[in-house]
Amino acid sequence: MQTGQLLLILAAMIVTAFIMGRHRALQVAQPLGGIRHLRSLPFYYAMRSAIWCALPALTVLVAWLIFDQTLIRIMVLDSLPTELQPVDGTARNLMLSQIGNVASGALPTDFVDAAVANAAGRLNQLQSISAMAMAVVVIVLAMLGGAWAWLRVSARMPAREQVERVLLVVFMLCAVLAVVTTVGIVFSVLFESIRFFGQVPIADFLFGLNWSPQMALRADQVASEGAFGAVPLFAGTLLISAIALMVAVPVGLMSAIYLAEYAHSKVRSFAKPALEVLAGVPTVVYGFFAALTVAPFIRDVGQSLGLSVASESALAAGLVMGIMLIPFVSSLSDDVITAVPRAMRDASLGLGATRSETIKKVIFPAALPGIMGGILLAASRAIGETMIVVMAAGLAANLTANPLQAVTTITVQIVTLLTGDQEFDSAKTLAAFALGLMLFITTLLMNVVALHIVKKYREQYE
Amino acid sequence: MSVTTEQVRKTLARRYRAEKRFKFFGICAISIGLLALLLLFTDIIGKGYRAFYEYSVSLQITFDPETLGIDDPRDPEQLQYGNYEGVVRNALQARFPGVEEREDKRALSALVSTAAGYRLRAMLEESPELLGQTRTLWLQLNDDADMYMKTSEAKRETARLSDRQQAWMQELEQGNEVRAGFNHSLFTRGDSREPEQAGILGAILGSLFTMLVTLALSFPIGVAAAVYLEEFAPKNRFTDFIEVNINNLAAVPSIIFGLLGLAVFIGLFGMPRSVPLVGGLVLTLMTLPTIIISSRAAIKAVPPSIRQAAMGLGASKMQVVLQFVLPLALPGMLTGGIIGMAQALGETAPLLMIGMVAFIVELPTGALDAATVLPVQVFLWASSPEQSFVTMTSAAIMVLMTFLITMNTLAVVMRKRLERRW
Incomplete structure (x- = not known):
């Protein structure tokens, strides 16, 4: 039976449980003299039945769907004779996909070992058993739950309290999902990183000056010394981010100041949403713009000045990333500037200071912590930005501070290492997770500090 | 005239010049921003209209x-x-x-x-x-x-x-x-x-299925989490911890969510690669913080007098929240939801990680068919050398931007129309 059909049946059962629960509550109330003698409204009895019907069944269904494939795979592999047992992870995946192909009929049985054909038969058999068993278990559970709730309906039962308690737990679980996500991120990058550092010493990774993961593909050079030195990537990331911030911070900050302090309300009502459009442009569009318009332009200008500019220069990627960050910096600074109390502004103006003096000597110092927090957030964005650099920055890891040359970044390398041929165990794939760990730690620290500063700042004037 | 006044007068011209200069810098900054916007759009439209x-x-x-x-x-x-x-x-x-x-x-x-x-x-x-x-x-x-x-x-x-x-x-x-x-x-x-035979319908359908999964999960979960944090959560360390987590997740680079999806959904749970279901799950985790934060703001904006009036009539805390606060906060939450969806629709990097970059000719028919999405299609075509694909890329960008601008405009209109000021 298909999972979709099962879900439909389950939904029908839940609705039935709801209606029957309500009916039962009314029935119970009848001899007592109306629903006012019930402890809760009939609706809550109905909800209680529906919850009893749905919750156990759905929990089992989800768990089943998540784990059944893994279990089936283990069982299928166990059924293979010892001489066919895969030795490592890659062989295991190959064997599994071969069995899967035979089982689905994509690969004729006479092309493979008889044992593999048997395993494929076993796979099909297990799949259908699993699907059947899942359907039976889920439906029986739903029936039992619904029946139990139906039987238990009584005038004295606190149905509302019970329903509300379940809802509260569901709400809490939703909130806890944020923590689960963070934990999931930490563990998914940490585990693979630890495996990576088992193959490549951590010091080589952090301080090595040579990054060439492609070399490590050859068997005699696996994790050869220096191939995974990430310093050029860190330097490239910093270079591009620095260029981006050099564009975004002055422009964004000055726009925010102008819009908040000088601009006519008409200009403001036009320019502010226009700048916000820049924030809504997908990064892949910026990447396209950088790679096909800005980079060739910079190269042509450079050539006419007699400079040698790489066609994937750090300058192009950085400039466009800066444009992307302008609205980000400007809206954060705008919040901070408008939060400075009116009284401080008026006092300064009243003493005869010009507007610009007021801004520079009163508002800016008062807003500085908030602005710093905003810049830090922008920097963390620049470091983690992916598509612009994937499309406009280079792949070769050059250790250089020259913005006219091609550099590569952490995010570019993560993308190149993970899209392409994938084996889960090679140092190449694992290196992406190690880079991801570095990226996560760096941005996390920056965010924590920045959010702390911004929060502190807000409290100061509230 | 006193000496001080004399001194002030002397410096006045210089100070006014500084004032003008400062204002000029401001105008320059705004112009740079607007010019960049104009350049970006004319460049894309100029390249793409021919497709x-x-x-x-x-x-x-x-x-x-x-x-x-x-x-x-x-x-x-x-x-x-x-x-x-x-x-x-x-x-x-x-x-x-x-x-x-x-x-x-x-x-x-x-x-x-x-x-x-x-x-x-x-x-x-x-x-x-x-x-x-x-x-x-x-x-x-x-x-x-x-x-x-x-x-x-x-x-x-x-x-x-x-x-x-x-x-x-x-x-x-x-x-x-x-x-x-x-x-x-x-x-x-x-x-x-072949550029002349390529189209974006496959990518649009892929985006649609991905967005449906994202919407179906992230909006209910986000609202529930916001309700819990804003109305029920006790003030303790754990609640603070959840809040810090949400704020941090909002600023985690999107590619990290892709790594999470690759390691957990595909590696651990054995879900298939390249399918909108996994893409939707990853984008759900990514957009949740946005939706939670905007939903909390919407709940916070409902005045306490409403809660007190409902409670005074004997409603339980849960009844107050579900029957009074939520309906009033809904427009604000929907606005946040649309903005979150727009963000998810334009996202590329995490989807590259879970393999939605495959070359797929067939049109997807459901959330479990291998598919690609509009931004990824842009990325794929942008790396093709043919001149025609450059035009096609720009055209795909124009379609994507039309969707995004429509969604954002809808959010703004809804905010203006439906949101009540108390």
């Missing part, structure tokens, strides 16, 4: 049974293996009788898209009586010939056609035998290696 139309050529097509190798057009086997290219080739040679050399013949037939063959087959399948007859048909040009027609006369020598081919095209153009029409295949087909 919305295509050129076709008028040819006298004879459905010759001998060339086709078909004697019974009702036989599907024969229909499938018919030599439709041969028919097109014959029509082209009939139009340009002077072409004799093998190489020239090949160059000549390269002018028409291979899609013409598929079209002839579909026509024959639909009306078998066409066999043996001659019809004047408008057939799609190949992408190089199409680009040649689309470039203005002055720039044509850079086109990827040989001199011979250019001469033929000019002859056709002068005889009014080529015409431009709306590019249907752009909106009705999936990806293809």
Whole structure:
């Protein structure tokens, strides 16, 4: 039976449980003299039945769907004779996909070992058993739950309290999902990183000056010394981010100041949403713009000045990333500037200071912590930005501070290492997770500090 | 006049100059921002508008049974293996009788898209009586010939056609035998290696399924989490911890969510690669913080007097929240939800990690079919060298931006219309 059909049946059962629960509550109330003698409204009895019907069944269904494939795979592999047992992870995946192909009929049985054909038969058999068993278990559970709730309906039962308690737990679980996500991120990058550092010493990774993961593909050079030195990537990331911030911070900050302090309300009502459009442009569009318009332009200008500019220069990627960050910096600074109390502004103006003096000597110092927090957030964005650099920055890891040359970044390398041929165990794939760990730690620290500063700042004037 | 006043007067001109300079910097900054926006849009539109139309050529097509190798057009086997290219080739040679050399013949037939063959087959399948007859048909040009027609006369020598081919095209153009029409295949087909046959429908459907999964999960979960944190959560360390987590997740680079999806959904749970379901799950985790934060703001904006009035009438805390606070906060939450969806629709990097970058020709029919999404399609086409794909990329960007701007405008309008000020 298909999972979709099962879900439909389950939904029908839940609705039935709801209606029957309500009916039962009314029935119970009848001899007592109306629903006012019930402890809760009939609706809550109905909800209680529906919850009893749905919750156990759905929990089992989800768990089943998540784990059944893994279990089936283990069982299928166990059924293979010892001489066919895969030795490592890659062989295991190959064997599994071969069995899967035979089982689905994509690969004729006479092309493979008889044992593999048997395993494929076993796979099909297990799949259908699993699907059947899942359907039976889920439906029986739903029936039992619904029946139990139906039987238990009584005038004295606190149905509302019970329903509300379940809802509260569901709400809490939703909130806890944020923590689960963070934990999931930490563990998914940490585990693979630890495996990576088992193959490549951590010091080589952090301080090595040579990054060439492609070399490590050859068997005699696996994790050869220096191939995974990430310093050029860190330097490239910093270079591009620095260029981006050099564009975004002055422009964004000055726009925010102008819009908040000088601009006519008409200009403001036009320019502010226009700048916000820049924030809504997908990064892949910026990447396209950088790679096909800005980079060739910079190269042509450079050539006419007699400079040698790489066609994937750090300058192009950085400039466009800066444009992307302008609205980000400007809206954060705008919040901070408008939060400075009116009284401080008026006092300064009243003493005869010009507007610009007021801004520079009163508002800016008062807003500085908030602005710093905003810049830090922008920097963390620049470091983690992916598509612009994937499309406009280079792949070769050059250790250089020259913005006219091609550099590569952490995010570019993560993308190149993970899209392409994938084996889960090679140092190449694992290196992406190690880079991801570095990226996560760096941005996390920056965010924590920045959010702390911004929060502190807000409290100061509230 | 006192000495101080005298001193102030002397510096006044300098201070006013500084004031003007400062204001000028501000105007410069705004102009740079707006100029960048203008440049970006004109660049994309200037590159992309040409993908919305295509050129076709008028040819006298004879459905010759001998060339086709078909004697019974009702036989599907024969229909499938018919030599439709041969028919097109014959029509082209009939139009340009002077072409004799093998190489020239090949160059000549390269002018028409291979899609013409598929079209002839579909026509024959639909009306078998066409066999043996001659019809004047408008057939799609190949992408190089199409680009040649689309470039203005002055720039044509850079086109990827040989001199011979250019001469033929000019002859056709002068005889009014080529015409431009709306590019249907752009909106009705999936990806293809041939630019003139590639379309964005596959990517749009992929985006649609991905967004449906994201919306179905992230909005209810986000609202529930916001309700819990804003209305029920006790003030303790754990609640603070959840809050810090949410704020941090909002600023975690999106590619990290891709790594999470790769390691957990695909690696651990064994879900298939490249499917909208996994993409939707990853984007759900990514957009949740945005939705939670905006939903909390919307809940916070509902005045306490409403809660107190409901409680005074004997409603339980949960009843107050579900029946009074939530309906009032809903417009604000929906606005946040739309903005979160727009963010998810434009996202590329995490989807690259979970393998939604495959080259997929078939149109997806559900959340479990391998698919790609609109931004990823942009990324894929942007790395193709053909000039036509650059145009196609820009066109795909224009479609994507239209969706995004519509969503954002909707959010703004909803905020203005529905949100109540208390």
